[in-house]
Amino acid sequence: MGGLRPVADVGIVGGGQLARMTLQAAVSLGVSTRVLAGNEGAPTTGVFAEVVRGAPTIERLEAFSRTCAVTTFEHEQVDPRDVEVLEGLGRAVRPGSATLRLATDKAAQRRAFAEAGLPVPAFAVARSVVDVVRFGGEHGWPLVAKAPRGGFDGRGVWFVDRAEDAVPALALAGGRLLLEPALLIEAEVAVVLARRPSGHITTYPVLATVQEAGICRVVQAPSGLPAALEAQAIGIAHSVAELTGSVGILAVELFVVGGRLIVNEIAARPHNSAHLTIDAAVTSQFENHLRAVLDLPLGATDLRAPAAAMANVLATDATTDPRAALPRALALGDVHVHLYGKAPRPGRKIGHVAVLGDDPHDAAARATAAADLLGAPGSSAEPSREAVPAWA
């Protein structure tokens, strides 16, 4: 098989909404695609690409990457050591194992950023309750404990009030926790950029994100941060891009604490904070991700309007039926609705709404109104179902 031409230009590991929206961009560019989807595969089932089902084991990754000119990722549930094996076989994997080693492990990431002199919160890596008690003694309670690997949407982030609370957290995190103080966060922003293998970077406007219970609700641009802080945030993100050697989209999440920026975490893939770039930027993050991993010229990142906002559609419960609510949401006018084809569960992201305008707060209010309609409980008691994975 080694001498055969790849069957797809780009292979995406992961079959969730990020892959789905990347596929939309691939259609426009005429880029052929394959997807390796695990349990999350509903958003890409039956849309645009050949979908292979199965968890990303080394055997599957080896077979999959053999058929793709470039292999990329839409999630962090991959072992960087497996990616290193693929690189050893000469496969083009973007981002590569060095980037993924940091992007898939919050503790390794934090250590590397601290060593590079980037601003990070006080932190420690705990392997026992004794370690947690020591950190709480030094920095105060509550503290925040994070699973270094596998967390998303606030899953894997715990506020720990007492030493006993660290016991279940340690167990859930596989015996290792990243600890940091509970910070008084004044604002959260994300800097999203695209980087080519040559190191050329293009950067989106700084995005302000609003989290509720650890999950992103709303994103706005302009961010509202003072220009000097925005410039500093972009500078930090560029340093992170160089340090990690990322290729494709890189998102750097930052907190403003005491008027100063600190780096929270990164994602080396398209990021929820930049979903509004589909409708509100000259080139979407998904198209720029494809361009970057294919080493094509990057597209302009400017906004098409003075302001833009995005609200996530969070399902209220299993009866939520966003398609039934679509007429009412669209009747609000000038709302860009994106539904992901996911089964509704309480608090689950099942879509987003983007709105362009003159004022980011007005745009956010309109996007939220539409998102709330789409995420409301449905009239049917019968939950809609995802396709059952063929390999399950």
Ligand SMILES: Nc1ncnc2c1ncn2[C@@H]1O[C@H](COP(=O)(O)OP(=O)(O)OP(=O)(O)O)[C@@H](O)[C@H]1O
């Ligand atoms: N040390 C902290 N103090 C206070 N709040 C925090 C702290 N760390 C995280 N948070 C809050 O929890 C949210 C989620 O944390 P984090 O980004 O580390 O987790 P995640 O689950 O990987 O997030 P994502 O949704 O980006 O995948 C942050 O955006 C922030 O609102």
Ligand SMILES: [Mg+2]
């Ligand atoms: Mg985060």
